Every structure is written in structure tokens, then in C-alpha cells.
Amino acid sequence: MSVRLTIDALGAQGDGVAHTPEGPVYVPFALPGEEVLAHVEKQRGTLLAVEKPSPVRVDPASPHFGVCGGCSVQHMAPAAYAEWKREKVVRALRTRGLPENVESLVLCPPASRRRVTFTARAAGGRALLGFNAAQSHRIVEIESCPVAAPQIVAALPDLRALAALIAMGPKPFHVTVTATRTGLDIATEGAAERLGERKRRQAVDLVLARGFARLSVGGEVLVERERPVVLFGDVPVAVPAGGFLQAAEQAEQAMAGLVTAHLKGAKHVADLFAGSGTFALRLARESRVHAAEGDAAALAALEEAAKRAIGLKPVSVEKRDLFNRPLSAKDLDRFDGLVFDPPRAGAEAQCRQIARSTVARVAAVSCNPGTLARDLAILVEGGYGVVSITPIDQFLWSPHVEVVALLERGKQRG
Structure with missing residues (x-):
């Protein structure tokens, strides 16, 4: 009614x-x-x-807003929007009795999302490609997107053509597109397990003709014209197909700036949930770094980049499931600085070990204020003081907010 x-x-x-x-x-x-x-x-x-x-x-930036479910708050003035996101972090901290003096939101500009995941499916001899409508599995086709990097938006017709070649039946699947320094890296998941030879050849020809860097389907690389490369600081990294990457480069730089400044002067740093080296390779300019990560492909990319880079301090790597086998307090005592950046589930088991360690300075990076607040409460109970908490708007006009929390053992926030 x-x-x-x-x-x-x-x-x-x-x-x-x-x-x-x-x-x-x-x-x-x-x-x-x-x-x-x-x-x-x-x-x-x-x-x-x-x-x-x-x-x-305010008037929304996208003609698809209100139908497309990709953004939820384009209609809100910037100052009110920024305070709403900041308050999400404050509320999460309040539930754990933690300091609520959160810094202002670090804004991320439009047209800066270098990594976008579309939904696609076959429909009447062609493919739908776009985002799901709000609270629905219906795909809203898009012709423009004020959030995505311009090179991704410009490629939408070709991405739709690729999706039509890969789609098998009406089942929806994901197309993740990453804008790298050497071209677009395209990875699909949930479509055909194997392409027929004709469609495979057509897909490869399209990728080569358009100058895309790579296409992988279900984890299999169909064609790699050139290795997709991003920069972590000034270190080039060949990212693995479908691997994790911060969605917006400006947001990554803001997070990395906070982390590296906090850990400046540390002689030996641990980077836990290190991925392909977002923080480790930047920190290695001044500190020895030990990087632990459960994903073998990401760790291999980090290790290769560290070996090729000039002027880095030693970087060691360890493949380790930090959820089920966290580094112990004794393992951690050899470090004087530490950063961790876990998935949305947070790092509860690892934080219990950090809380028992002697590490002097810790940087906690999170995409989930709720699990971050839980993890910070463990560290504070273990004797760490919160120095600063900064929200970062990596996912513009969405409900998601990144947070960087900086802590020091025995220090209380002023």
C-alpha cells in the first residue's frame, strides 16, 4: 500500500x-x-x-541513480554525506567503548574507481552488463558511471561484447575490470567453465584488437597481451589475475601515507594480510619487512616485485593462513612496527597475539568498522593506545567506508 x-x-x-x-x-x-x-x-x-x-x-551524478543499485547516496550533499560516513565509524567504536574522536572523512573523487565488478548474463543473443538493481537480482544496464575510471567506462561496449561471448545461458556471472598501467585486466567468474574453440578465439581477438592487457575466465588466463602492472609507491607490481587490489588508487595512497608515516623509523616491520604488497613495498624503502599472506599468487607477485625493485630493504615473505595460524606473540616480538589489513571478517585471532607482543607501533587497516572496533578493543585491552582513527571514502556514494587506526603501546590519545 x-x-x-x-x-x-x-x-x-x-x-x-x-x-x-x-x-x-x-x-x-x-x-x-x-x-x-x-x-x-x-x-x-x-x-x-x-x-x-x-x-x-542534491541532483545525483548518474542518470542511472535510483534504479541501479551500485550507489545508494548520490542524492546527498557532500558535507552531510561525509559526516554520515564518519558517524558510521564513531558508532562502531562506541559499541566497544573506544575513543570516538574520529578524524574527518578523507574524500575520494568521482571517476577514480580503478576496479569495478559488473554483473552480466546472456539475454536474447546478446549480453546484459551492469549492476544489480537495489534489493534485486535484476541487472540494470549502464552506459555511463560517474564512479568508475574513464578507461573502464569507455570500454563498456567492448566489455558487453566480451560478456556475450563468455555467457552460457541466463545464469548471471561477474566481470571484474581493473584499470592498470598497461591496460585493462578483465576477469570473469561464474560463467562458462570452458569456452568453445570459436568463441575462445573470438574473445582473444577482441582483447588483442582493443589493447586490453589480459582476459581470464574462471581463473584460466585466456590471453595476456601484456602483464597488468600497478605501482605500489614507486614499485611496479604485476598483479595476479582476479587478485585483490584496493579499488581506488587515491584511497590506497591516503591509507599508505598514514601507515608509512606512523611506522617511519621502525627497523623491522611485519605486514600481515599483505596481499601483493600494498604496504610492504612502500615500507621497504626504509625498513626491513616480513610479509605474511595466505594467497600464494598475491605473495608471489609481492616477492617478484621486491626482487626486481632497486633500493629496497630486505623483504621476506611467508605463506600463512593468519585466521587459523596467526603469528604468535613470540614471533611478533622481533618487530618494532606492524600493519595488518584483513578481509571484512577482521583479524581477531591475530590481534590477540599482537596484544600480547612487544611491538611498539601498530597500524590497523579495515573495510569493516564493526570488526575493526572489535579488534581495536582487543589491542587496547592489551595495552595499546589509539593515536588516531581516519575514515577513507574508497567506495564513493556507497555505504562502505575504509578506516586506518594507528596505535602505540602504552600511549594514550591526546
């Missing part, structure tokens, strides 16, 4: 929240203070009209 609602707050996922006698109703694309008309089923509302707009409502 259609009802008039007053939006009281903005929820964690960017939905407007109206408190009603029947409970909260979540209305995507509505803002606090607005009076709206919405079609409501259970606790979900579909926005029909904004009858009294918020003073912080």
Missing part, C-alpha cells in the same frame, strides 16, 4: 528510515527530514515521490 512517511534517519546501508507504530520502514533514496510517499511491503518502502525534500538533497 502507498503511505506518507516522515524520514527520521539514514540507515547503515543508506536507506531512509521512518519510525512507524508497526516498526521501522526502510526507504531507499530518501533522506532524513523528508516527507515522502512510498509503497510499503513489510519493512521495505519503494519511493514514489518526495513531497518535502531535505535541504541536503
